[in-house]
Amino acid sequence: MKPLFLAALLLLAATPLFAMAGQNREYWVAAEQVTWDYAPSGKNLMHPGQDMGPWGKRLRYPKYRYIGYTDASYSTPIPQPEWRGILGPELLGEVGDTLKVHFKNRTDRPLSMHPHGLRYDEDNDGADHRGAGASIAPGASFTYTWKIDEKAGPGPADPSSIVWLYHSHVDHVEDIYRGLIGTIVVTRKGMAISRDDPRPRDVDRSFTTLFMIFNEEHGAEGGLKHAMNGYIFGNMTGLEAVAGETVRWHLVALGSEEDLHTAHWHGETVLDRGHRTDVIELLPASMVSVTMIADNPGTWLYHCHVGDHMTAGMMTRWTVKPRPQPTVSPPGPPPN
């Protein structure tokens, strides 16, 4: 082979690699103190006319949350879908990308951000009281650098996107109960919609739900909020798909030994890594991503199937809206 031809061939072969170089994706996230309401409607939406038992005696508690902002001024919060509830912003990336997460601690106690699954060095682990990012003081800021390498992306049996948890890891247990929880979704390399939109292109819609019992009153039953995204008794609203859509559900859980949850959809089934089911088992720090073809219009239950948890209100509904009918033009004269 002529050297010039060989060089041209090598250049050609290398071009897609340059074109597919990963993106740096920046996020601005503040930790803030809020008042959280486990049932904003004030009602038991699962059983109209019934109250919420001991769990409804008190609904509002002081909590901490991760809030996503548009830029470094931390002045314009990024709106979240209503169903997302207490979860912090969803951080998105494709394999090959790097996440730069500018964390600002606006609370009264040291906090951090620890990501599951992504590639970090000790400074960016956000845990274990070691490294620059382990404990960010009140008023201080830190930029976490997390690489989305191949090992952070979907495996051979996974769907085109998978979910990872992130949470504060200074006061390991209490930081999570305080509400400092969010999710990261990683799309398989080459499956992103575009350079600017790392969501998977084979999915029309995605939902993320956290199953966790928030322990508000150290064991008193009414203070054990059996919540989905921080809501009880049907107060997680806005889960709506349209018939014909491919829906990716990301399911996560946290908590303690009482947090064994079985997420169950009525109306549809899902594919879980090649296995067909309508129930997904979750334990503390489980992270599962499944795929549903929504084609059964209706409003359906979505709930934890553990008996005690149903009683305590770990239930809501979701909707498949009928597909809009294409407009049919009136019949004209037959073509010649």
Ligand SMILES: [Cu+2]
């Ligand atoms: Cu449960």
